[in-house]
Amino acid sequence: MANTSTDAAFVEFERVQKSYDGVNLVVKDLNLSMPRGEFLTMLGPSGSGKTTCLMMLAGFETATHGDIRLGGTSINNIPPHKRGIGMVFQNYALFPHMTVAENLAFPLEVRKIGKSEREEKIHRALGMVQMNDFAGRRPTQLSGGQQQRIALARALVFEPELVLMDEPLGALDKQLRETLQFEITKLAHDLGITVVYVTHDQTEALTMSDRVAVFENGRIQQLAPPDQLYKKPENSFVAQFIGENNTLMGEVKEITNGTAIVQLDGGDLIDAVPVNVSKVGERTRVSIRPERVEMNKERLKPGAKTLKAEVLEFIYMGDIFRTRLRVAGSDDFVIKTRNAPDQERLTPGTQIEIGWLPEDCRALDA
Amino acid sequence: MSNALNQNAENGPVMAADGTPLKRSLARALRRQKGRALLLIAPLLIFVLVTFIIPIGSMLFRSVENDIVANTLPDTVQRLASWDATSGELPAEGVYEAMYYDLFVANEAKRHTRLGSRLNYEESGISSLFRQSGRKIDDLAKDATKALESAVPAFKDGETWYALMNAGNDEANAGLLSAMRGRVGRLNDSGASGDMEFAPSALMADILPLTTRSYTEWAVYEATQEERDPATRDPWELVPLALLQELKTADLSGLSGTRAELLTQAQAVSFDIPPYSEVLADIDPEWGTILPWETIQTHSSKYTAGYFLNAVDAQKTPEGYAWQPEDKQILLKLFGRTLIMSMIITCSCILLGYPVAWLLANLPASKANLLMILVLLPFWTSLLVRTSAWKVMLQQQGVINDVLVWLGLVDDANRLIMINNQFGTIVAMTHILLPFMILPMYSVMQTVPPSYLRAAKSLGATNWTAFWRVYFPQSIPGIGAGSILVFILSIGYYITPEIVGGTKGVFISNRIAYHISSSLNWGLAAALGSILLAVVLLLYWCYDRIVGIDNVKLG
Numbered sequence: 001m002a003n004t005s006t007d008a009a010f011v012e013f014e015r016v017q018k019s020y021d022g023v024n025l026v027v028k029d030l031n032l033s034m035p036r037g038e039f040l041t042m043l044g045p046s047g048s049g050k051t052t053c054l055m056m057l058a059g060f061e062t063a064t065h066g067d068i069r070l071g072g073t074s075i076n077n078i079p080p081h082k083r084g085i086g087m088v089f090q091n092y093a094l095f096p097h098m099t100v101a102e103n104l105a106f107p108l109e110v111r112k113i114g115k116s117e118r119e120e121k122i123h124r125a126l127g128m129v130q131m132n133d134f135a136g137r138r139p140t141q142l143s144g145g146q147q148q149r150i151a152l153a154r155a156l157v158f159e160p161e162l163v164l165m166d167e168p169l170g171a172l173d174k175q176l177r178e179t180l181q182f183e184i185t186k187l188a189h190d191l192g193i194t195v196v197y198v199t200h201d202q203t204e205a206l207t208m209s210d211r212v213a214v215f216e217n218g219r220i221q222q223l224a225p226p227d228q229l230y231k232k233p234e235n236s237f238v239a240q241f242i243g244e245n246n247t248l249m250g251e252v253k254e255i256t257n258g259t260a261i262v263q264l265d266g267g268d269l270i271d272a273v274p275v276n277v278s279k280v281g282e283r284t285r286v287s288i289r290p291e292r293v294e295m296n297k298e299r300l301k302p303g304a305k306t307l308k309a310e311v312l313e314f315i316y317m318g319d320i321f322r323t324r325l326r327v328a329g330s331d332d333f334v335i336k337t338r339n340a341p342d343q344e345r346l347t348p349g350t351q352i353e354i355g356w357l358p359e360d361c362r363a364l365d366a
Numbered sequence: 367m368s369n370a371l372n373q374n375a376e377n378g379p380v381m382a383a384d385g386t387p388l389k390r391s392l393a394r395a396l397r398r399q400k401g402r403a404l405l406l407i408a409p410l411l412i413f414v415l416v417t418f419i420i421p422i423g424s425m426l427f428r429s430v431e432n433d434i435v436a437n438t439l440p441d442t443v444q445r446l447a448s449w450d451a452t453s454g455e456l457p458a459e460g461v462y463e464a465m466y467y468d469l470f471v472a473n474e475a476k477r478h479t480r481l482g483s484r485l486n487y488e489e490s491g492i493s494s495l496f497r498q499s500g501r502k503i504d505d506l507a508k509d510a511t512k513a514l515e516s517a518v519p520a521f522k523d524g525e526t527w528y529a530l531m532n533a534g535n536d537e538a539n540a541g542l543l544s545a546m547r548g549r550v551g552r553l554n555d556s557g558a559s560g561d562m563e564f565a566p567s568a569l570m571a572d573i574l575p576l577t578t579r580s581y582t583e584w585a586v587y588e589a590t591q592e593e594r595d596p597a598t599r600d601p602w603e604l605v606p607l608a609l610l611q612e613l614k615t616a617d618l619s620g621l622s623g624t625r626a627e628l629l630t631q632a633q634a635v636s637f638d639i640p641p642y643s644e645v646l647a648d649i650d651p652e653w654g655t656i657l658p659w660e661t662i663q664t665h666s667s668k669y670t671a672g673y674f675l676n677a678v679d680a681q682k683t684p685e686g687y688a689w690q691p692e693d694k695q696i697l698l699k700l701f702g703r704t705l706i707m708s709m710i711i712t713c714s715c716i717l718l719g720y721p722v723a724w725l726l727a728n729l730p731a732s733k734a735n736l737l738m739i740l741v742l743l744p745f746w747t748s749l750l751v752r753t754s755a756w757k758v759m760l761q762q763q764g765v766i767n768d769v770l771v772w773l774g775l776v777d778d779a780n781r782l783i784m785i786n787n788q789f790g791t792i793v794a795m796t797h798i799l800l801p802f803m804i805l806p807m808y809s810v811m812q813t814v815p816p817s818y819l820r821a822a823k824s825l826g827a828t829n830w831t832a833f834w835r836v837y838f839p840q841s842i843p844g845i846g847a848g849s850i851l852v853f854i855l856s857i858g859y860y861i862t863p864e865i866v867g868g869t870k871g872v873f874i875s876n877r878i879a880y881h882i883s884s885s886l887n888w889g890l891a892a893a894l895g896s897i898l899l900a901v902v903l904l905l906y907w908c909y910d911r912i913v914g915i916d917n918v919k920l921g
Binding site: 058059060079080081082083084085086087089090091093095096097106107110111154155158164 | 815817818820821822823824825826827828829831832835836839840
């Protein structure tokens, strides 16, 4: 298994399709390969096919077409219990009639591992999630966060190389979620395991993953590291799904040297980076992150195009100010500014001028 | 530290804002809520109490109630108490006399046959002894009456008797009157407190105690039970008999006027009264044996364990407790059979119901609904129809035998006997009770998320291990609930065993029904029912100890 060519593609989906009813495809032509040790998140709205992909990998669903490979061998016909994949469920799925220790012993017992070795492994796994004091408890006597830690320990105790997590933090409160996000990431990197993580929470996806696969409508819309995904969304779905985003509709007027000039529906002209527009005259959706919008003309390039805007609402949010503007006919154009001492507070009705660096503005599909 | 000191400054109970202890003001606040909650459940509570708990309680009380002997033969029972049945001697003459008088009154009130039936449960043959004796008991009294009336015609007139016995101007014996009211009331199972003008004369009660007593008893009976005025009617023939008997030795010197005149005339009547032991032995020679006396004495207490002893094939004898004769021992066997067959039915329900419940819980909703309808279908068919259908299926010329013969699996001459035996009862009852097993199992299985099985498989368990170690333990509460339901239902089932059980496949409940409606031995039926209830409670307790009642869920 030390072979680097299989390491490059430890988990592979090749042309995988899945249909439940023979009419609609839930997963359409999925191609994905991930190296050993990677933390990959499948992110998408519900019904986008991400959980189905996870279930096919775990063996609870069979692919209608295509090949799923693990470590170079096809696992299409291997039943789930022989795949040796650890799995963490959203509702924890801890067996309520067994104690924590018995839950952890279960995967070891079915593998016929001796008692002393079993106990040592359980002790080590519980230690990893700091739950050694709870070995004798029943799952119902634990809080949600504690249960999820035990579920994690149970998925790791038999030392699988691949661990699947199906929205494991979905039922927890925000603070606990953030703590566990950090712990799971650290544990995964320390143990060097490969993780496929499913979530619909984009913050979770961005903070935890090496790479994120954004699912929509049965397809991967973009597969990229978190910073790429945020900075350079490849289509308007990804742009809107990841982070907050302002969009303006318009038409491409000119494309030169990697810069496009777009005429907005209001008539104004702006600069943008053409991402998936290629022809002059094409409809486009222009996207700008709220924090990249500038009100201070001195920070813009000389000759940069600016737009008139009217302040509609000013919201104080502590670390930042959030200002809603009317720009080029759109009423929900938002900008975010840092709460700095010199930052002026705008009052509704004020007329200002805004602009941005052309590379922050991306012309995407309409 | 200072904070804690402030809070408990007075170091006493915590006070509410108005200074009352917090506990009391909390109790007051909750009292209204509790009262309102109680009002809400009151209609159901009253309904259950009136229609369920009280009737069942009074029914079960019959299993120990035994005042009929002492109420029907009060004097006899009292006098018999000192008699030693094991001595081999007959009771004293006084007992026979008391029996004659008691039996005469019981015969007039038509209560002697009931007593006969009651004692017949303990000693067969006694019933006919009492019926027989009732018919002939008044022969002697009629002779005495005739002798008295022909000698002193005034006694033909009821008013003479009334004037003789009524207190009128002299002192009344209130104690005697209320004692007789009590006797008559108990004898007739009703109150005897109606209005009446008659009061026995204390003077007469002194001189002629038995006569006065008998007359008073008759007068009370006449006034309260028959609702007729005793002043104008002839008393029972028992009264002239008592008079003639007592006049033989009575001292009439304390009397004067009409009373003295009448009684002196009556004293001259010569009428021989043989010893009552002979009188009774003439009526039925059995009175001359120890057996009936022994039976009456043994079962004369107000409360008895006799029915319970009968229910477990034992009986009470003068020497203590003993088993019934071999050929009468059927009830214990029947209890055992009922328990074992109920267990077999419960087990077969589990085996047949579990896969169905699993399917119901795991099929997609549309198919599960169809299956659910199939499960519930039997509920929409009459129980009698379903049971009779099994008769058609299982009988020797029935569908199953026909098919087996046609297939050549069974020889036509040796068709299987599948009905009117235990097999028939088990098959039909399993079918009828199956929904009661499936439904609780289904509702529990529904609450087991499929992710448990997936988790088990992802941890490396095969399908079987995942089922056995993860799914099955979580479905046990459903099995428990279904088993309790089916077992308790089947242990008291009546109709199905009655129809398909023949003689070998009937349950204890069929015996209870027999005693309720045919033999009319309600005491024994109540005892059997009480034992059945106790067995169920005992099993429930065992179940709680072994499995834990928290592990029973109906959904």
